[in-house]
Amino acid sequence: MKSFGISLSLKSKRSLSLIRSLHGHQYQIYRPKSHSQSYHHHLAVGDTATLDEPLAIATNWKSYLLGTQVHGRVFKWGFSNDTFSQNNLIKMYSECGVLSDGLKVFGEMPKRNLVSWTLIISGAVRNGEFEMSLEVYLEMTRAGLLPNEFALGSVLKASTSMGNDVDRLSLCVHCFALKVGMESNSFVGSSLLNLYAKCGIIEAAERVFEDMDYHDVGCWNAMVGGYVQCGLGFEAIRTLSLMKRDGKLMDNITFINALKGCLAMGDLEFGRQIHGIIVKSKIEQSTSLVNALMDTYFKNAKKGTAFKLFNVMQKRDAVSWNTVFAGLSPDVEAREVATLFSNFMLTKIKPNHLTFSILFRLCSDIHQLNLGLQFLSLAFQFGFYGEAHVASSLINMLSRCGAIKMARLAFDGVHFKNIYNWNELISGYNLICDTEALKVFCQLRRLGIEANECTFSCALEACSKTENLRVGRQIHGIIVKYGFSSHGYICSSLVKGYVKLGLLADAFKFLCELEKSDMVLWSTLISASAHQGFPSEAIKFLNCLKEVGGEPDEFMLGSILNGCAVNASHHQTKSVHSLIIKTGYDTNAFVASAVIDAYAKYGDIESARIAFDHSSKYNDIVLCNTMIMAYANHGMVVEAMELFEKIKLANLKPSQATFVSIMSACNHTGLVDQGHALFKSMTLDYGMEPxxxxxxxxxxxxxxxxxxxxxxxxxxxxxxxxxxxxxxxxxxxxxxxxxxxxxxxxxxxxxxxxxxxxxxxxxxxxxxxxxxxxxxxxxxxxxxxxxxxxxxxxxxxxxx
Incomplete structure (x- = not known):
């Protein structure tokens, strides 16, 4: 390795040690022993062409054992100085996940060409050694070699995978690609698109895409995926439409990215249309594609459709089962989870660490603790107990089941704890309002473990629940010291914490001292004040917002009205109502519903009726439900029944909440027969499950x-x-x-x-x-x- 000054990372050394220790076992996984023996017997003295086929097989099968046997023949026949053979060996070791051996071959090569350097760069990226790939790229350029499109694409992929912002090296690579005219190459172009999209600079990705002379399916996929990464679901769907209009070829990745765009938009109708295109394209039997379709339907509450797809799948993998488990609702019966998992175990597919992470999350109820413990024993059996994600889900499950002592034991049993394990334990103690949460946070600090935004938010929640103001102020100081004070999530937690402790002035002062206070923080301050029973102060903060040029939104106004409703504050309700009319939010269903509820809670049913008449009335079922409940609470069952009949005449489909409201009216006046009939009509007339x-x-x-x-x-x-x-x-x-x-x-x-x-x-x-x-x-x-x-x-x- 003297000729090549890059040391192996710890990750590579551990990988090499593990592969060598499991040498025979790994070989059995890839191919039966007879294959390597047959090549061993037939490899007599020959030339490099004789070695091409077995070396290619070793690469494709990822068979480390067969590859080392071929390497021995290369050395024995005197081809160790042949550049072509050495390059193929580097590629084989890289594909087998033993990059360290590939580096040894590279270091011993008397003559390296551009392919040799490129194989090391791409191999380092493939094996997760991103920093190494960048170092090798710089070594190559210093050696006077001109990088090709594969080297440039691999370096850009490494920059993307490292999760950093666009750094100087990435910009230099882009400039070099422009200089040598390689920016239009599809491999380099798609890597640039991925880089800029992952860094959130979607405008730069769009310019790169527009400047390319030719767009293959990889570039289109990178653009669709880039929009999804930036949360621009509509643009992702629009790009798919452009592909279809121009007759471009679409593959599985195209549709998977487009389905993610539908989830980002929350629009199932687009998802159904994409499903139709998939069926028409006759690629609906692709396992990865069906998995994505199931995920889309599950996340849009179409459990039945998702299960239909699952039941007709010709080939399922672990991801298919994980998608089904993840699609189950949190309140699912333990029997249903156990039955589904039993069917899974009857297949030849083995559960992975994600399977157990999902299953533990499904057992986060005290009635499902026994089932969760059975899953825990299986996780031990399959060797996934020490995996970080599994441990986090296990701690979460035990905490939510009330077994906080068992959660602590599970936490202590994890040898290599990550920050997510610590966060779950702190959150678990927060569920029982225990001061132990703060002790765990202090222990984390003493050990020098780097906290993230979730850690600080959990610690602030513990302070507010235990009403420990002194520690809360200390945590605030730590947040400022480590540069988290401008983080939106933590700022919201600080504001909520101060308000919950009754320190509204401190919360307001903190918000004013921020360099940039957005509407989210103002909404947090106003909503938290109203929720904690301070509607007057919430109105004052609302006036302060208007003084600095901000305008209230429907969530702020709705929160204040909910606070007024809880305290039955008639005067404040009228004040806020006048502002609502002035700002034009009186037709907003969310705000109008809060106005009606606030007047009704005070007892002013006439004002509630006027607010209802001035709203969109029969265009929104939520408004009608609120008015029916207001009538019910005042014993006005006749008016409630009349409004229910008007809903039916307006062809407005009632919801389960509608029946709760109208049955409550029957309850107040003792109309048992009518209430029972309404309950039956839910299923008979509207097909709704109660x-x-x-x-x-x-x-x-x-x-x-x-x-x-x-x-x-x-x-x-x-x-x-x-x-x-x-x-x-x-x-x-x-x-x-x-x-x-x-x-x-x-x-x-x-x-x-x-x-x-x-x-x-x-x-x-x-x-x-x-x-x-x-x-x-x-x-x-x-x-x-x-x-x-x-x-x-x-x-x-x-x-x-």
Missing amino acids: LPDNYGCLVDLLSRNGYLQDAKDIIEQMPLKPWPAIWRSLLTGCRIHGDRELGEQAARELLQLAPENDAAYVFLLRVYLEDGNWDDAAKVREQMMERGVQKSSGFSWIEI
């Missing part, structure tokens, strides 16, 4: 009106697992109508699901005391004291 809120509304309606056994039958027969609120509704009905036996059963079920709920304890205590059962009453009191449960005190307020 949601938990719909079942909860029906059970509450039956319970409050004395149909207790019917309510219990609904709970036991519904296709959903019961939740605490639905048992509490039945418990309330039992308390109203004096059904102690059924009430005791409901209370026990409620305590199993929510041991901290005071309603079940109070009901049992009252039943036992009225029956003179002092021993059981004492036991209930002891349980309340052990678990720290206290009866919630009622309160009320008025605005003066």
Whole structure:
């Protein structure tokens, strides 16, 4: 290696050591032993052409063992000085992932040509040694060689993969390509497009694309993918349309990038059209393409269509199954996950680290902890436990299941922890509002581990939850010291933290001291103030925003109105409403709905009706739902039913929330038959599956009106697992109508699901005391004291 002054990286050395230690095993993976033996016996004395075929086979099969045997023959026959043979050996070692051996061959070559240098550069990029590829490129240019398109393209790919901004070397390479007339080469051009797009300079990528004389499918794909990387989904779809209009050839990568563009836009209609083009092109059996289609349908809540594609796939791979697992909703039944995974294990496909990461995320519920632990044992068996992403998902699952001690054990069991593991543990402690989250953050700092924006945000959340202002200010200082104070996500977390601690002046001061405060931060300040019960201060901040030339948006106004609704602030609601009319947001469905709700919560139903009449009325189902709920809360069931009939006449399809609102109106006036009929019409007339809120509304309606056994039958027969609120509704009905036996059963079920709920304890205590059962009453009191449960005190307020 004296003639070539680049040392092997640790990554390359580890790879070489691992491959040599698994020498025989790796060979068995690529091809049966008989192939290498046959070539070994037939390789008698010959010329370099005799070695071409076995060397090409070793390269294509990525068979390190066969390649080393051919290398031995090259040396034995005296071709070690032949440049052509040495170049082929470099290529073979690079393809087999043993770049270190390729570098040895390169270092021992008496004569190197342009191909030799280019193979080392492209091999370094292929093996993830991006810095090395740049160093080799510079060595090559210093040696007086003129780089070809493959060398330039590989160097540009290395710059892109390193994730840095466009640096001087990248610009020099671009200028060199312009100088020698290689900017129009498709390989160099597509590499330039990828570079500028990944760095977010899409305008530069567009200019490169326009200046190219010829665009092959790789260049078009780079342009479509570049738009997707920059979040410009519409431009990606438009580029696909231009390709189709001009009759350009489209391949799998084209359609996969276009489908990502549909996801960026959130427009499934374009996705369906692309699906049609794929079917027409007769390439719908491509596994990677079907995987992308399934992902598109899953992320647009079209689970049935995605499963249809999955069921008709001719060839599935691990990505196919991972896509299906990732497409399952978080509240999916453990039985469904277990059944699907069992079917997966019956195939010959083995799960990978992403499979277990996704499965752990699906088990983030206390009822699915047992299933998650079974997946954990399989992760151990397959050797994925120590993988960073798997460990992060495992810590997340255990934390969300309430097993924070097990999450800590899992964290401590990871030998090579990354920052994501630390973030998950801090977030897990935040779920139980434990000061341990701050201790973990301090431990991370002592070990010198570099924190990221997520770490600081989690630490700030821990400060606000534990109300530790002193540590919060220290973390603020660290954020400023390490240059994160201008990061939007962290700034929002700081503002929220100060507001939650009641330090609104500090939050406002921090925002004003920023060099650049955008509308997102103003929205965070105003929304957080309103959410924390400070609507007056939120309005003051809104006025400050207007003074500096900013204009409120619908989210700010909606947040303030929601705060006014919670506090029943009539005067402030009127003030904000006048501003809404002035700025023209009174026809916005989100803002108008908040206005109606704020007036209704105060009791001014007439103003709510006027606001509804001045809005878009029957053009938006959310507005109608809000008005129906306002009528329901005021016992105006006739008006609520009239509005529901007008919705149907306007051909406006009701939603599940519509039925919750109208059934609530029936509940307030005891119209059991009408409420039950409305519940049935959801499925019979509109083909909608009832949601938990719909079942909860029906059970509450039956319970409050004395149909207790019917309510219990609904709970036991519904296709959903019961939740605490639905048992509490039945418990309330039992308390109203004096059904102690059924009430005791409901209370026990409620305590199993929510041991901290005071309603079940109070009901049992009252039943036992009225029956003179002092021993059981004492036991209930002891349980309340052990678990720290206290009866919630009622309160009320008025605005003066």
